Structure formats: structure tokens, C-alpha cells
Amino acid sequence: MLEIKDVVGGYGSVQVLNGASLKVARGQIVALLGGNGTGKSTLLKAVSGLIKPWSGSITFDGERIDGLRPDLIVRRGLVQVTQGKEVFPGMTVEENLKLGAFVVRDRAKASRALDRVYTYFPILKERRQQLSGTLSGGQLQMVCIGRGLMSSPKMIMLDEPSSALAPQVVLDIFRTIHRITQDGMTVLMVEQNVRMALLLAEYGYVIMDGVIHIEGPADQLIHDDNVRLSYLGGTVANREASLGTGA
Amino acid sequence: MGYFIDLVIIGLSIGMVYALVALGLSLIYSGLDIVHFAHGEIYMIGAFIGLMLFRHLGIGYVPTLLLAVVLTGIVGVLIERVFYRRLTSTGGGYTVAGMGMIIAGFGMSIVLQNVAYLIWGPKALPFPVPYGRPVEIGNLALPMSYVWIVATALILMFVLNLLLKKTMIGLAIRAVAHNKDIAYLSGVNVPLMISLIFGIGCALGAAAGVLIGPINYVQVLMGLSVLIKAFAAAVVGGFGSLPGAVLGGVLVGVIESLGAGYVSGTYKDTYAFVLLIFVLMVKPSGILGVEAKVKA
Ligand SMILES: Nc1ncnc2c1ncn2[C@@H]1O[C@H](COP(=O)(O)OP(=O)(O)OP(=O)(O)O)[C@@H](O)[C@H]1O
Numbered sequence: 001m002l003e004i005k006d007v008v009g010g011y012g013s014v015q016v017l018n019g020a021s022l023k024v025a026r027g028q029i030v031a032l033l034g035g036n037g038t039g040k041s042t043l044l045k046a047v048s049g050l051i052k053p054w055s056g057s058i059t060f061d062g063e064r065i066d067g068l069r070p071d072l073i074v075r076r077g078l079v080q081v082t083q084g085k086e087v088f089p090g091m092t093v094e095e096n097l098k099l100g101a102f103v104v105r106d107r108a109k110a111s112r113a114l115d116r117v118y119t120y121f122p123i124l125k126e127r128r129q130q131l132s133g134t135l136s137g138g139q140l141q142m143v144c145i146g147r148g149l150m151s152s153p154k155m156i157m158l159d160e161p162s163s164a165l166a167p168q169v170v171l172d173i174f175r176t177i178h179r180i181t182q183d184g185m186t187v188l189m190v191e192q193n194v195r196m197a198l199l200l201a202e203y204g205y206v207i208m209d210g211v212i213h214i215e216g217p218a219d220q221l222i223h224d225d226n227v228r229l230s231y232l233g234g235t236v237a238n239r240e241a242s243l244g245t246g247a
Numbered sequence: 248m249g250y251f252i253d254l255v256i257i258g259l260s261i262g263m264v265y266a267l268v269a270l271g272l273s274l275i276y277s278g279l280d281i282v283h284f285a286h287g288e289i290y291m292i293g294a295f296i297g298l299m300l301f302r303h304l305g306i307g308y309v310p311t312l313l314l315a316v317v318l319t320g321i322v323g324v325l326i327e328r329v330f331y332r333r334l335t336s337t338g339g340g341y342t343v344a345g346m347g348m349i350i351a352g353f354g355m356s357i358v359l360q361n362v363a364y365l366i367w368g369p370k371a372l373p374f375p376v377p378y379g380r381p382v383e384i385g386n387l388a389l390p391m392s393y394v395w396i397v398a399t400a401l402i403l404m405f406v407l408n409l410l411l412k413k414t415m416i417g418l419a420i421r422a423v424a425h426n427k428d429i430a431y432l433s434g435v436n437v438p439l440m441i442s443l444i445f446g447i448g449c450a451l452g453a454a455a456g457v458l459i460g461p462i463n464y465v466q467v468l469m470g471l472s473v474l475i476k477a478f479a480a481a482v483v484g485g486f487g488s489l490p491g492a493v494l495g496g497v498l499v500g501v502i503e504s505l506g507a508g509y510v511s512g513t514y515k516d517t518y519a520f521v522l523l524i525f526v527l528m529v530k531p532s533g534i535l536g537v538e539a540k541v542k543a
């Protein structure tokens with residue numbers, strides 16, 4: 001469904017991605033792991049169109065999408081939920097969600113999508129008239145995922161859905177992601193919570209310094225010591241620092 | 248007492264004109280992160296376009312107003328698309344174009360003045376609209392031109408509010424104003440919305456120009472003082488806040504009128520700034536302003 005091939009890119013003149021390649025099959029849930037600053041979010045941004053890859057190719061559903069404007073990629077059915085639970089704080093929960101269906105012309109379809117989001121996150125239905133700026137962290141994340149689902153995409157990319165949330169809330173979010181995939185959604189998920197991510201995912205990739213370093217079926221990666229090691233840091237230097245072997 | 252009420256009514260109607268220009272400035276600022284220094288000239292061009300339509304097409308004042316608003320909106324869209332957006336092509340969009348955009352705005356203001364000069368000449372032209380008799384309320388005679396200004400401005404503000412609050416386009420405009428990346432990822436065509444925001448901002452300026460035309464003359468340099476007043480109004484109300492722009496416009500208009508009536512007409516143009524300085528001392532973010540615009 002999604003195929004990323006040798007993608008190079010970054011910000012301004014700073015190269016972050018050094019030829020990353022990755023595949024996600026239809027209906028699959030894939031985890032993208034790696035330490036801080038290794039380029040996970042940057043890779044998702046390259047796929048969603050927020051940054052343009054300098055070279056390499058990105059194919060979605062059989063068509064090249066690299067270099068396309070982000071809203072056109074959303075129209076093709078590929079949505080990114082960014083890291084950091086970014087909502088429009090001055091809009092109500094429901095307005096935030098409705099905005100996610102901006103590309104949907106068919107009002108009935110949009111309202112079905114809204115109902116579906118409310119079944120995934122019943123708390124959002126209760127708070128639909130509340131300004132989203134007043135929500136808790138977990139609820140913000142729900143709004144973000146919900147907004148991503150509103151255009152009924154074929155595939156969704158989640159950037160650290162569990163970060164900075166209480167353990168109970170993390171569990172809730174992961175359960176819902178599981179439900180969403182069981183309903184047929186294809187998911188690429190960036191996570192710092194390696195164990196949970198690999199329990200949920202079928203396949204995993206570990207990125208380091210902007211290239212895929214390790215990949216494999218999730219149940220193998222979960223026992224792989226190298227995965228834990230790579231996860232500790234993006235570069236050899238800070239990995240050693242984390243392990244206490246560096247300067 | 249009658250004199251006081253007269254001054255307030257005059258101030259209110261001029262204030263509505265400032266408010267419309269300030270609304271355009273604020274809308275453009277919140278959507279594009281630029282202070283549009285050529286907005287006074289958009290107001291001037293709007294007034295001239297209105298005058299030309301009124302003179303040569305023989306249509307009524309209301310169709311003139313609507314047509315001038317739409318045409319000037321289109322002129323605005325073209326200016327933004329052809330000139331301003333080019334300056335943002337190095338990446339980062341309007342948010343980082345900063346200083347260059349300010350200079351570009353000043354440059355555009357000079358260019359538009361000269362274009363208008365070439366087309367319409369240096370003379371102040373009358374905009375004779377047959378308004379009919381003043382409305383009598385008690386022993387007060389309200390000139391129709393003032394009634395028109397206030398009523399039209401209120402209708403435009405109401406429509407703008409409806410657009411922003413109740414439609415998907417409005418939702419998308421607010422989204423683009425707050426965070427362009429998230430708007431993009433929600434499927435919003437951000438470049439198109441930027442055009443629309445700029446166009447609406449210019450349309451509001453044009454409406455102000457067509458409204459003021461019949462009570463002042465229409466001339467090339469009319470944009471200068473209005474830009475400054477509208478800017479003061481927007482800052483008094485809280486820059487980027489739309490209700491703030493309206494409140495600021497009305498305050499500036501009324502205080503200017505009272506000052507001219509009771510203190511001295513010679514210093515008419517300074518009262519807005521006395522108000523501005525006072526408000527900035529008490530609340531630097533403006534009366535309805537949020538402390539700082541939250542950016543992602
Ligand atoms: N907008 C930006 N402009 C310039 N450099 C950036 C920008 N965003 C990220 N970077 C840099 O790119 C590198 C990769 O960042 P990225 O956000 O992709 O990392 P990440 O793997 O998602 O890390 P994290 O786990 O902290 O989210 C980092 O060195 C970061 O400093």
C-alpha cells in the first residue's frame with residue numbers, strides 16, 4: 001500500500017533522512033521505532049507532504065505521491081497525525097473533527113465518519129461542544145486521531161500517539177488503535193513505547209541517523225537486543241552516553 | 248446634548264469605516280502573518296472602482312458597492328498571488344518572510360498610488376450618491392449617508408462572522424490562521440485559503456472605500472490616513488482579533504469626532520494616537536487581544 005524508497009530529505013540545508021526505505025502492506029500495522037532525533041517524524045512529514053523529499057520515491061496505492069501538496073495526499077486517502085497533540089484550541093471538539101472531513105464533499109459520509117469516531121472515543125461525544133483547548137492530554141490525542149479518521153482514509157500514520165500520557169490513558173489509546181486496525185485500517189505508527197508498539201504491530205522498522213537500521217516481524221524484534229540498543233539514542237555518541245560508556 | 252449626539256453619530260460612522268479596514272488588516276495578519284501596509288491603497292482603489300462603476304454603468308449604489316467589493320477582492324488576490332507569494336517561495340511561507348513582506352507592502356502602496364494617479368489623475372473626484380432626505384428621530388436629523396455606512400458595515404460584519412463561524416470554508420480559514428501544517432494535514436488547500444483570506448481582507452477595505460466616497464471625495468492619497476487610523480484601531484482592539492478590530496475602529500472614530508468637536512479640529516488626526524498610547528500603556532496586547540499569538 002505504501003512504499004518508501006531511498007528517501008533523502010531534511011530542513012533547509014540540513015539533511016535528516018539519508019536514504020530511508022520502508023513498506024507497509026494493506027491492512028497491516030507497522031511500527032517505526034528509533035531514538036530521539038533519528039528522523040522518524042521527518043520521514044512521516046516527507047510521506048504526508050509537509051516536507052518535499054530531495055530524492056527517492058514514495059508510492060501510495062500504486063501512485064507516486066512524493067512532492068504532492070499535503071491536502072492532495074489526504075484526498076488520496078493517506079493521513080498523518082502529528083506528534084504533540086496539536087489541535088485548534090479555539091475550536092470546539094466537534095469543529096476540530098469536522099475539519100478533518102474537509103475533503104469529503106458528501107455530508108452524509110462525513111456524518112457517518114463522525115459517528116464512527118464517537119464510537120471509538122465516546123468521551124469526545126460528551127465533550128463535543130467544549131473548546132478543545134480545555135481538554136486533557138489523552139482527550140487531545142483522541143481529537144487528533146479522530147480528526148485523522150474523519151476523511152475515512154485508507155491508511156493513517158500516527159506519530160507517537162502515547163507520548164506524555166498517563167499509563168492508563170496509554171493503554172486506552174493503544175486499545176482503540178487496535179480496534180481501528182481490526183476495522184480494516186492500515187497503520188504506520190511511530191512510537192517510543194517500543195514494547196507496546198511491537199505487541200500491537202505485525203512488523204517493525206528501527207531508524208537510526210535517517211536510515212532504516214533494523215527491520216523484521218514484530219515478534220522477532222521484541223526479543224532483539226539491538227533494537228533496545230538503537231532505541232536508546234540516535235547517534236553512536238549519545239547511545240554510548242546513555243549506556244554510560246561514552247565521555 | 249444634541250451636539251454631543253451628532254458627534255457620536257459621525258464618529259460611529261467614520262469608526263465603522265476604520266473598523267472595516269482594520270478587519271481586513273487583522274484578518275490578513277491572522278491568516279498570513281503579515282501587516283499589509285498597502286491596505287490603505289486597496290481602500291482607495293476600491294473607492295475609485297466603485298466611483299467608476301457608479302458613473303459609467305448607471306447602476307444603483309448597492310450593486311455598485313457589491314461589484315466594487317468583488318472586483319477589488321479579485322485585484323487583491325492577484326496582487327498576493329503574483330507579487331507577495333513569490334517572496335515566500337524560499338520556504339517557510341509567510342511566517343518567516345517577515346521584514347521582506349513589510350518592505351513589499353510599502354512598495355506596493357507606492358506602486359498602487361502611482362497606478363491610480365495614472366488612471367484617475369490627481370484631482371479629488373466627487374461621488375454623488377442621491378441619498379434622499381435625512382431620517383428624523385425625535386428632533387435629531389440623521390443624514391442618510393451615515394445610516395448607510397453603519398447599516399452596511401454591520402451587515403458585512405454579520406456576514407463575515409457567519410462565514411467564519413458557520414461554514415466549512417470559515418473553519419478552514421480559522422485553521423489556516425492558527426496552524427498551516429495541521430490545516431494541510433486535515434486536507435485543507437492552504438494556498439487557496441490564503442488567497443481567499445487576502446481577497447476577503449481587500450474586499451472589506453474596498454467596502455470601506457465605497458462607503459466613505461460619498462461623504463468625502465475620492466482621491467489618490469486617501470489611503471494614507473485611513474491606514475494609520477485602521478492600524479491604530481486594530482492595535483487598540485488587539486491585533487489579529489476580529490471583534491477587537493471592530494471595537495477599536497469604533498473607539499478611534501468616536502474619540503476622534505469628540506476630540507475634533509470639543510477640543511480642536513486642527514489636531515483631529517492625533518486623537519487616535521492618544522487613545523493608542525493610553526491603551527498600550529494599560530494593556531499592551533490591546534483591549535481584546537490575546538497575550539501572544541500561539542504558533543506551532
Ligand atoms: N523544523 C525543523 N527544522 C530544522 N530541523 C529540524 C526540524 N524538525 C526536526 N529537525 C531536526 O531533524 C532531526 C530529526 O528530527 P525528527 O523530528 O524527525 O526526529 P524524531 O525521530 O521524530 O525524534 P523524536 O523522537 O524526538 O520525535 C533532529 O535533529 C531535529 O533537530
Ligand SMILES: [Mg+2]
Nearest residue numbers: 040041042083
Ligand atoms: Mg518525532
